[in-house]
Amino acid sequence: MRAMERIGILVGVFAFLMAGIYGYWTSTTDLGMESVGVTGLILGGLLGFMIAWYLWMTRRKLDRDPADDPLGDIDEIQGEYGFFSPHSWQPLFLAAAAATCFLGLAVGWWLFIIGAFFAIPALVGWTFEYWKGEHAL
Structure with missing residues (x-):
């Protein structure tokens, strides 16, 4: 460090x-x-x-x-790096909605509103996907 x-x-x-x-x-x-x-x-x-x-x-x-440590081995830095969701589809939906929003900035506001309409449920779904259900934490 x-x-x-x-x-x-x-x-x-x-x-x-x-x-x-x-x-x-x-x-x-x-x-x-x-x-x-x-x-x-x-x-x-x-x-x-x-x-x-x-x-x-x-x-x-x-x-x-x-x-x-300049004499340390690379395996001394091993450890848990965090939790990563292996099966979530929500980032894909959120990325598609964000792409629609950015396209709406170039094409028209009506397309931006459609993208935001789909982005809000995708963001909420990604945030709360482990709140309850089969994979709840």
Whole structure:
């Protein structure tokens, strides 16, 4: 985790440095400083520092991470990664409804409303599919 923290800090420092250089470089033109690029670089730097801060806080609360040991084996990082639904059809229905909504933005609002009509039950179904029934948790 330390290596990922350092990468986040490196991204933050680089983006802030580039924001300063870019702001100075564009301010020498007749049009003045280009603020969108500077703002984007500053936000990118803040994102890098935010990731580094989160990883630092997480590392403080957990035991030693096997990924930090340079002599560690790959099998030391094994463990449970979470629960993944092997049989759910709800993401397919939700993806089709989202595609219909995005197509509705290009074609017309009436198609967006039809997509939203199908997206809401698909989202509710995906959220509550393990609430009760055969596969309830």
